[in-house]
Amino acid sequence: MAISRDEVLRVARLARLELTEDEVERFTEQLSAILEAVAKVSELDLSEVEPTAHPLELVNAWAEDEPRPSISVEDALANAPDREAGFFKVPPA
């Protein structure tokens, strides 16, 4: 297996996914197959090659420090699953 069950659990925890036992088994198998396939990239010796972070060679894209209107509190909270007054409300952190 290219990825172990423990690794799958570690990665699921990092990604905040609560997997069922069935999912853990299924994904371990599928991710192993996928990882084996993508590991192909390591066949190439690219020590002299620069990575491409952006397809276009742009630099220095920024904006002046001029304010634009914020959205209303109502719009900000419009889709909130839970709220209290003007705050977003979540279970304790």
Add this chain to the structure above:
Amino acid sequence: MIETVRLTAEEAMGLVERGEVSGAELHRAYLDAIAERDGELHSYLRTVEEPGGDGVPIAFKDLISTRGVETTAGSKILSGYVPVYDATVATRCKDARLTLLGKTNMDEFAMGSSTENSGFGPTRNPWDPTRVPGGSSGGSAAAVAAGLAPWALGSDTGGSVKQPASLCGVVGLRPTYGTVSRYGIVAFASSLDQIGPMTKTVRDCALLYRIVAGRDPCDTTTVGLPQPVKIPEREDLKGVRIGVPRELNEAEGIEPGVKELTERTIGLCGELGAEVGETSLPRSVEFGLPCYYLVAPAEASSNLARYDGVRYGIRVEGEGGVRAMYDRTRDAGFGDEPKRRIMLGTYALSAGYYEAYYGQAQKVRTVIADEHAAAFRDFDVLVSPTSPTVAFELGAKTSNPLAMYLSDVLTIPSNMAGLPGLSIPCGLSDGLPVGFQLIGPQFSENTLFHVGHALERAIGFDFVPGRLR
């Protein structure tokens, strides 16, 4: 009674301009057609009753933020999410007076090649409803093919505009990366995502590209077009150098029917006056897929972290604190494919693995870009089939993720280099559409439109599915 099944956007524009029909009437006509025919196809997730403009109607893939209209990106995790702002492309369409018909179905978070990964049920291919329309922009492709929209916007990351266009017999453009704003587009893979027109004709495609393209100050990865968009007119290919990369055209899994039609179309290029020659992309095809399936999931694992039940979307209540809520919500809200890609991406970025996986994949992108650039020294356009197969049956590939990934083997390489690609229908194989892919260097859309239009006229493909004529 407006017959929407055959109407092109350009024709619709003419009708409106000449006052023969109003925008509102057109809007109504399409909504009627949707009510009549979309029950079978499920290309739309929701429609918009009131016309939003007095011009030509348009459909948007459901990852385009539309103010006041629910936007789900095909995922349950965004059920009920109504944006408070418009994507830039939506604003530009509004400014061009286009009226929104509705939001089309898609693979969840644009992850898929068949629209079977939608959280709300698949879309069916109008040419054969037992088959997939392709993905992830399957809803938009099917809507245009079935005459349920004169044109539509889709998005393309690994081929999600080109491939469904191919499977549904319509035209699809994946633009040069950076020429169409991603502001308001639910992100999958930031360095690859692009919004692209899906239309019945190449001229329609150019018209829609002209409306949405251009630099956006809200998206710092965009640039202005070096030249204005030219709506194609020439019907010959004299002076055009067409390259046939052997690795793209001989890739594993290309069906004989697809191969035959592709070769015929290449021959047609020569007849129209093009210079046709063979070329090579030695490593781009072999390493394109693995490169994509490292870069895209890595970026996606980060882009999808915001779906946490705090500010929008669903939340699954229960015991424990906020972390338990994240875990439950994300497990319930995401389907299998996003979960797989999130985990794959998280793994590829994690400490100790970054260099070997994500870091290495970003270098492979450079190799792919260099190989294409070398080919473009001798040729103006590179050609190949868009998809190795015609539309496959629903359920045929859903149990094997890797088999599904192979659908994108021909569209991915040029995407990794940020290059534009146009897919045009070039014929039917066993009654199902085959797409012909034209790839150009950055900012070569006008060339792609020219070649695509000339071929389209010569091929004379009837874009109305047989069963709808």
Add this chain to the structure above:
Amino acid sequence: MSWEPVIGLEIHIHLKTRTKMFCRCEVAYLEPENTRTCPVCLAHPGSLPVPNAKAIEWTIKLGLALDCEIAEHAVFHRKNYFYPDNPKGYQISQYDEPLCLNGRLVVPGPEGDARVGIVRAHLEEDAAKNVHTGTAEGRISGASATLVDFNRAGTPLVEIVTQPDLRSADQARRFLQLLRRTVVELGISDAEMEKGSLRFDVNVSVRPEGSEELRTRTELKNLNSFAFAARAIEREVERQIGIYDSGGEVEQETLHFDPTAESAPPLRSKEEAQDYRYLPEPDLVPLEPPRELVDRVRAELPELPGERVRRLAAELGHDLAGDLVTSGRDRLYERISGDDRRAVANVLMNQFAVSGVDPGAVDADELATLIAARSRIPRDRFLEALAASGDPGFSAETYLGDGLVADTAELEPIVERILAANPGQVEAYRGGKEGLLGFFVGQVMKATQGKADPRVVNELVRAKLSSS
């Protein structure tokens, strides 16, 4: 065995730009919750960051003031982690290609200049604010919910990381004061801990004096003032030395202090190394600061506080010089003439400081006159004058009165001397001859050549005679 502390600092400073780092919402302090937000800082699906040009320029300015190299190619990175105050699920920050590198801040001190290395200064965005609410249902502890306010989310932050070059708690305190002063004078931040526009963490370890090794360090977090930090550092250094002296090993820990309860012992935790899975931010293109920009910003740098401390230390000593500069009163000091420099400095740091007057509002010549005449003015009148010294049209003259010495501190010893020299008359006065008061006052007036204020002398003599 002799030990030396090894101290490093990580400081976060809010840049006082008008808008946030990656969107153009106005940065505002104390606005009602969620009134300064937009799809970008709320991380709505599809939103994209657009960097604040001023924040970039000001980070370069700070880097130059800290003698850093300004990177030719800098990149934003995503730092991935989940927390309710982190709406995107990642923070846009900088990783291995920051804007500023390899600088130093020289902290002048009595033991000589301490050259404190600056590893890096980089730009990032601040998180939202979490409010943990309690429960009314009689639960013993624990919040029942967390409320989140995104007004602060996206505010530009500069993070400064020092080399572990600080060798005492006091040196760390002086470093922080000097850094704060520098930042304020550059005009890029208010750097006020109470407002949250300056925060810092401290890394502490110890080693045998003279060795080069780096031993296990502990991290001190949530310190709410420089003075408190100095004490906490001292205690931690002692604790670690105690452990090594008794043959133990210091464990890697984080000490969380309670900003509201200074004497409370810190909570200790072993924080797991987090895997932030950094990747270059694909939604932002790299920064390549143009040479003309860097040159212009460098040319516009004022004379920095550190240089001024060194200059003034020659006439005032390091402590007074340091205090004057870091409290923002050294410019005024330099404008006040007068031979007794220490006196001027002392007044500025004590009585003038208490008056709360803005140094920039003061007429330096008038204040010079006032200070020179201070021994001839009653104490409370002197303080009154200082409090008014910032008013337009202030004149020292109106407070000088008749130039008589009224300072009880100066007159008291003279009165005591006179009384001690005339015990017979003292006894007679106490026996009822109250007319002798005039005799004593006269003696004091003779001793001060008539310069004493007779009313003050009168009161003093009376007081001395009635006591004992």
